[in-house]
Amino acid sequence: MALLPILEVPDPRLREKSTPVEVFDDNLQRLIDDMFETMYKAPGIGLAAIQVGVAKRLLVIDLQQPEEEGGEAKRNPLVFINPELTPEGEEKRLYTEGCLSVPDQYGEVRRPTTIHAKWLDRDGKAHGERIDGMLATCLQHEMDHLEGILFIDHLSRLKRGMLMKKLVKERKLREESSY
Numbered sequence: 001m002a003l004l005p006i007l008e009v010p011d012p013r014l015r016e017k018s019t020p021v022e023v024f025d026d027n028l029q030r031l032i033d034d035m036f037e038t039m040y041k042a043p044g045i046g047l048a049a050i051q052v053g054v055a056k057r058l059l060v061i062d063l064q065q066p067e068e069e070g071g072e073a074k075r076n077p078l079v080f081i082n083p084e085l086t087p088e089g090e091e092k093r094l095y096t097e098g099c100l101s102v103p104d105q106y107g108e109v110r111r112p113t114t115i116h117a118k119w120l121d122r123d124g125k126a127h128g129e130r131i132d133g134m135l136a137t138c139l140q141h142e143m144d145h146l147e148g149i150l151f152i153d154h155l156s157r158l159k160r161g162m163l164m165k166k167l168v169k170e171r172k173l174r175e176e177s178s179y
C-alpha cells in the first residue's frame with residue numbers, strides 16, 4: 001500500500017467531473033487500498049478518487065467512531081463505486097463539514113437527512129439501501145466531489161471568501177515555519 005498526495009484547492013483537477021468505473025481489476029483494488037491508507041493517515045472520514053487525482057466515480061468512507069474509554073477506534077471501511085443518490089423526504093440536516101482538500105476549514109452545510117443510495121462495491125456487486133444520519137451527510141459530500149463540487153460551494157459567497165482567505169494565510173504560515 002502507498003500514501004497518495006491529496007489535491008488541495010485551488011487545484012483545477014478538483015473541479016473535474018469523474019467518469020464511471022468500468023473495470024474491476026487489480027489496479028482498482030490497489031487504488032482502493034491506497035485511498036483507505038491515505039484517508040486514515042490524513043486523518044479523514046471520506047475520500048473521493050478525484051482528491052488523489054483519479055477522475056473515477058469511486059469513494060471510500062469510514063466513520064470509525066472512537067470506542068469509549070479511550071480504546072482503539074473501530075474501523076468500518078465502506079467503498080462506493082458509481083454511486084447514485086436520491087433524497088427521500090423533505091427533511092434536511094445541518095452539519096459542520098470539513099474536507100481534506102480544503103485543509104483545516106469548516107462550514108455548515110444543509111443536506112437531505114435521508115437518501116436512497118445505489119452503488120457497486122469493490123467486487124462490482126450491486127447494493128441499494130436507505131441511508132440517514134452521518135453516513136448520509138458524508139456520502140452526499142463525497143458524491144459532490146464526483147461532480148467537481150466542494151462543500152465551500154454550498155456556503156454564502158461571503159463565508160466562502162473568508163474561509164479561502166484564512167486557508168491561504170494559514171498555508172503561508174505553515175510554509176514559512178517549515179524553513
Ligand code: NI
Nearest residue numbers: 098099100101
Ligand atoms: Ni471532501
